Amino acid sequence: MSDDVKCIIGLEIHAQMKTNSKIFCGCPVDNNAAPNTNVCETCLGYPGSKPRLNRKVFENGVKIAKALNCEVPKNVFFSRKSYFYPDMTKNFQITQYEIPVGLNGFLKIKWRGEELKIRIRRAHLEEDPGKLVHVGGDITTSKYTLVDYNRAGTPLIEIVTDPDFTHPEQVRDFLNKLRAILEHLNIYDSDMIMKADANISVKGGERVEVKNITGFASIIKALEYEYNRQRIMAKQGLFIKQQETRAYSEQTKTTKPLRVKESEADYGYIFEPDLSWQRMDDARLKSIYSRMNELPDERVERFTKEYKLSEDSATVLVYTDKALADFYEACAKTFKDYELLYNWLSTHLLKCLNYNNVSISKSKVSPELFLEFMKEIKSGCLSERLAKELVKELASTGKPIKQIMKSKNIKEFSDKDLMPIIKKIIEKNEKAVADYRMGNNNSINFLIGQVLRETNFQAGVENIRELIEKVIK
Amino acid sequence: MDIEEYVNKIKSKKLNAVNTIKKVISKVKELNKEYNCFITICEDEALEQARLVDKNRKGRLAGVPVSVKDAICVKNVQATAGSKMLEGYVPPFDATVIQRLKDEGAIIIGKTSQDAFGFGSFSVNTNMSVPKNPFDKNRSAGGSSGGTACVTQLADFPHIGIGESTGGSISAPSSFCGVYGLTPTYGLNSRYGLIDYGNSLDKIGPICKSTHDTALVLNIISGNDPRDQTSLNSKKIDYTKFEDIKNYTIGLPKQYFQNISPSVKKSVEEVISVLKKLGIRFVEVDLKTTKYHIPAYYLIAMCEASTNLAKLDGVRYGSRTSFTDSDNYNDYYTSVRSKNFCAETKRRIIIGTFARMSGYRSQYYLKAMKVRTLIINDYKKAFEKVDCLLSPTMMFTAPRFDEIEKLDPLQEYQSDLLTCGPNLAGIPMINVPCGKDENGLPIGFHIIADHLNELKILSVANAYEEAMKK
Numbered sequence A: 001m002s003d004d005v006k007c008i009i010g011l012e013i014h015a016q017m018k019t020n021s022k023i024f025c026g027c028p029v030d031n032n033a034a035p036n037t038n039v040c041e042t043c044l045g046y047p048g049s050k051p052r053l054n055r056k057v058f059e060n061g062v063k064i065a066k067a068l069n070c071e072v073p074k075n076v077f078f079s080r081k082s083y084f085y086p087d088m089t090k091n092f093q094i095t096q097y098e099i100p101v102g103l104n105g106f107l108k109i110k111w112r113g114e115e116l117k118i119r120i121r122r123a124h125l126e127e128d129p130g131k132l133v134h135v136g137g138d139i140t141t142s143k144y145t146l147v148d149y150n151r152a153g154t155p156l157i158e159i160v161t162d163p164d165f166t167h168p169e170q171v172r173d174f175l176n177k178l179r180a181i182l183e184h185l186n187i188y189d190s191d192m193i194m195k196a197d198a199n200i201s202v203k204g205g206e207r208v209e210v211k212n213i214t215g216f217a218s219i220i221k222a223l224e225y226e227y228n229r230q231r232i233m234a235k236q237g238l239f240i241k242q243q244e245t246r247a248y249s250e251q252t253k254t255t256k257p258l259r260v261k262e263s264e265a266d267y268g269y270i271f272e273p274d275l276s277w278q279r280m281d282d283a284r285l286k287s288i289y290s291r292m293n294e295l296p297d298e299r300v301e302r303f304t305k306e307y308k309l310s311e312d313s314a315t316v317l318v319y320t321d322k323a324l325a326d327f328y329e330a331c332a333k334t335f336k337d338y339e340l341l342y343n344w345l346s347t348h349l350l351k352c353l354n355y356n357n358v359s360i361s362k363s364k365v366s367p368e369l370f371l372e373f374m375k376e377i378k379s380g381c382l383s384e385r386l387a388k389e390l391v392k393e394l395a396s397t398g399k400p401i402k403q404i405m406k407s408k409n410i411k412e413f414s415d416k417d418l419m420p421i422i423k424k425i426i427e428k429n430e431k432a433v434a435d436y437r438m439g440n441n442n443s444i445n446f447l448i449g450q451v452l453r454e455t456n457f458q459a460g461v462e463n464i465r466e467l468i469e470k471v472i473k
Numbered sequence B: 001m002d003i004e005e006y007v008n009k010i011k012s013k014k015l016n017a018v019n020t021i022k023k024v025i026s027k028v029k030e031l032n033k034e035y036n037c038f039i040t041i042c043e044d045e046a047l048e049q050a051r052l053v054d055k056n057r058k059g060r061l062a063g064v065p066v067s068v069k070d071a072i073c074v075k076n077v078q079a080t081a082g083s084k085m086l087e088g089y090v091p092p093f094d095a096t097v098i099q100r101l102k103d104e105g106a107i108i109i110g111k112t113s114q115d116a117f118g119f120g121s122f123s124v125n126t127n128m129s130v131p132k133n134p135f136d137k138n139r140s141a142g143g144s145s146g147g148t149a150c151v152t153q154l155a156d157f158p159h160i161g162i163g164e165s166t167g168g169s170i171s172a173p174s175s176f177c178g179v180y181g182l183t184p185t186y187g188l189n190s191r192y193g194l195i196d197y198g199n200s201l202d203k204i205g206p207i208c209k210s211t212h213d214t215a216l217v218l219n220i221i222s223g224n225d226p227r228d229q230t231s232l233n234s235k236k237i238d239y240t241k242f243e244d245i246k247n248y249t250i251g252l253p254k255q256y257f258q259n260i261s262p263s264v265k266k267s268v269e270e271v272i273s274v275l276k277k278l279g280i281r282f283v284e285v286d287l288k289t290t291k292y293h294i295p296a297y298y299l300i301a302m303c304e305a306s307t308n309l310a311k312l313d314g315v316r317y318g319s320r321t322s323f324t325d326s327d328n329y330n331d332y333y334t335s336v337r338s339k340n341f342c343a344e345t346k347r348r349i350i351i352g353t354f355a356r357m358s359g360y361r362s363q364y365y366l367k368a369m370k371v372r373t374l375i376i377n378d379y380k381k382a383f384e385k386v387d388c389l390l391s392p393t394m395m396f397t398a399p400r401f402d403e404i405e406k407l408d409p410l411q412e413y414q415s416d417l418l419t420c421g422p423n424l425a426g427i428p429m430i431n432v433p434c435g436k437d438e439n440g441l442p443i444g445f446h447i448i449a450d451h452l453n454e455l456k457i458l459s460v461a462n463a464y465e466e467a468m469k470k
Helices: A055-067 A168-184 A216-235 A282-290 A296-306 A311-320 A322-332 A338-355 A367-378 A384-397 A401-407 A415-428 A430-437 A442-454 A461-472 B003-011 B017-035 B043-056 B096-103 B146-154 B171-177 B211-221 B262-277 B290-311 B329-340 B343-355 B365-383 B401-406 B409-414 B417-425 B454-469
Strands: A007-016 A079-082 A092-095 A102-111 A114-127 A131-134 A145-148 A155-161 A194-202 A208-214 A244-249 A254-259 B038-041 B065-069 B107-112 B136-140 B160-165 B180-183 B203-208 B249-253 B281-285 B388-392 B429-436 B442-449
Touching (some): A007 A216, A055 A155, A092 A114, A168 A194, A168 A311, A194 A216, A216 A244, A311 A338, A338 A384, B017 B043, B017 B146, B038 B146, B096 B211, B146 B171, B180 B454, B211 B429, B262 B429, B290 B343, B290 B365, B290 B417, B365 B417, B429 B454
Antiparallel strands (some): A102 A114, A114 A155, A194 A208, B388 B442, B429 B442
16 A cells, blocks of 8 residues: 555544443343343333443443543543434433543554554443344335344443544554453453444545444454545545545445535533442542553563563564463463464464464364473474474364374374384485584484485474484484 | 321221222222322222232331322333323333332322423423312412322321422422422432433422321431432431420521512411420521522423433333324424423423533533532521521412413423522422411421431421421
8 A cells, every 4th residue: 555645543432341231220231132132121211210330331441541541530420412313212322521431541552663652532431322123124225123222221432532543554553452452451352343433534635534334354444445545536636625424335345425514413411410420539540450450561561571472472462362362371381482382372373263264262272272282392293394284173173182193193203113214214324424423414404304204294303303313423 | 197097007907908098099089080180090009009018017108098299100000200202101110219118018099190290380281180279179289299289188098198399399289289298308319210300400209298297208218229329328317206496596598588479478477486486596598599599490400301301202112103104213203202292391302402502501501500509509508507498488379270371481480489499409398388378278388408407397397387286
């Protein structure tokens, strides 16, 4: 992608928060429940019912604010945002307006070797509305629409950035970092829904708002598309003249106009009078912060010290997927060759899982199974070529490594098995042996190759080397 | 027969709850034909509860009939809050106060008439039923808890009324009907199960035939409720253990004695002299913020109300209309809301929505919220010097329906002048009946105290009540 045209991007990100119960009632949150089964008088907004704030969700909001370097105001409260829509049970949404849980924070990202500071304007908590189900089509084609209120009252965190991004690639890194933070705070996992509204403009043009983009990958695709569209237009001297709202289509991977004229909706905010103020004194904040999990940056630092990994390796483990870092740590408890572990986990196992389109947390490979495999490698009994074959099998079947080896008729070559082969090869290759003795180290590799061939590439290289050296020295 | 005496008879099996409730139901059915005090009489549910009472013979209110303002939810009994919009809405839960009453053996006999959603002072702003004054059927029972006050006055049997006040809706009807009505400190009684008018103002309170009954009911319904986050966690008090009032100082807010009808004024002056004889000292108090009470109250109440009523869209409960003639959801909402809200409801939605629109929000809604703090401080300052405040409850006695029809909305709002200040401040007040005017219509006076000083106002009310018996 050519990036000779500068752009400005600001984001509004909504992430569903991991929780057992809804934000203002005790109903369970379950994205897979049968329609309208996880509802009560409060999340249905029945006259007479009242909301009550889920303490844990609120505290998770405070933790997010802290992780995003935000100020937490002394008194935090909620507001009513009024608008009529059929997925709303009260026709107002309980959200935060004047004083949200977090203000004026930032998140640092790396882009092309440079550190950038993306300012966070605010982070606030709110409830999700219900879900409209357009039967047999979409909103324009279906004959009728059903409403499922299960989702009503699911907690969301909304994070608003300043327009500090200058390239869509930066958004990828930002979202990745944000996701890792939320995962480490145990507030979000990859099954959950992240949505964004993005404002994007190129120099000389008005801004375009791309609304309601669902999913991590789509957010980036939509921005890349919109950046390219505006960039190419700009090169031809065409600029967006009027603020515009566009929608991103998953099918076509393009954006299309929603409405040209932006009429600022008036939500008539008032304070939510059914919820009391949350007083955030130092003691309460301290108590919440003391219960915060390790954040990803802290973890990267710890990995470099505890496991002597490079910062890049530690970053791969922590920021690819929290589950990957957890997996690594589970293995590292007993497997102390940290570098070898890192290589086989982050390069080979992960590659196979990606190929099968399975995340590490959903894969059949447990740390225990992987440890067995690593022990085989460490013992030197497996050739690298064979190990690479076996890890594929391990990733797709999740069977114990011994069982896989047995089913593939792979023999483990013990010293006793190898010795006759080595002796035979040494006898056959006197010249190479002589060269080695003369100090030509390369010639041992030739001998190892010969032995490997004899074992059908199944024996471990290091083991063969050791044995050859023992014999010819 | 007061409540305690009646409950003892139920407990000692001298009285049978089912028989009593049968008689009570047939009586209120008769009364309702004449006075329209009920929207729903729940005979089956009441008899079911009575059977339970006869089995258990337990509870501080065993077998006592209770009439409840329609805005307060009673499980499996229709709750319209006085509006056709909610016709057919049957809440699947009890309000916390109702649960507490039922736990003590009380029997809910019906849901009473009111201004729709509490929007009024005379119980005429409704498209359900308009209650009539027990002393003159051409006059208002007061509002918005008019039906509750009306049936409390008419009941010739032990009876508890449960009302709700946002800006004066317990005091006004209690005054016009000649009964005791206590508006508690905001947050003392749970609002869970109350169909909201203005959530930061709404308070549920008892309307009874004596101070003692009022105090007894307050003992039962008050106290923290985790289902209402604005409910207070205050110390439990026995409100029937009245204090000695001999050394009380009571303030008379000078602004509260202006534009009072002569008969009301005369009557309240007599009250003061009775209380003086009981050893109470009176001083004049200057409540400088009084002129802001009505505008601040109406702005806040209407802003909150306009958001509360948004949920009434004819989709999930209450009145519906056909979908066929409407293209989209907005048309549907407009059609069902236009048809089922009465004029005053629409007026308050429109004003409330206007006052919180961007551009006006800071001039009206936010300004009113700030003024509210000043008003609270004004009362707090007064209570540094006095135990209670005393004033007429209403500036006049119950008006005739034809007089009410001639009032424009602003004139109607003005009638809340004496009640909306304490309601806005969330401080407790009680209406105490004190004689009749030249037309034989009841007059009431108000005793007001600082937050959580219900015991003080009940003690003064009781002292006056006892003095008048002699």
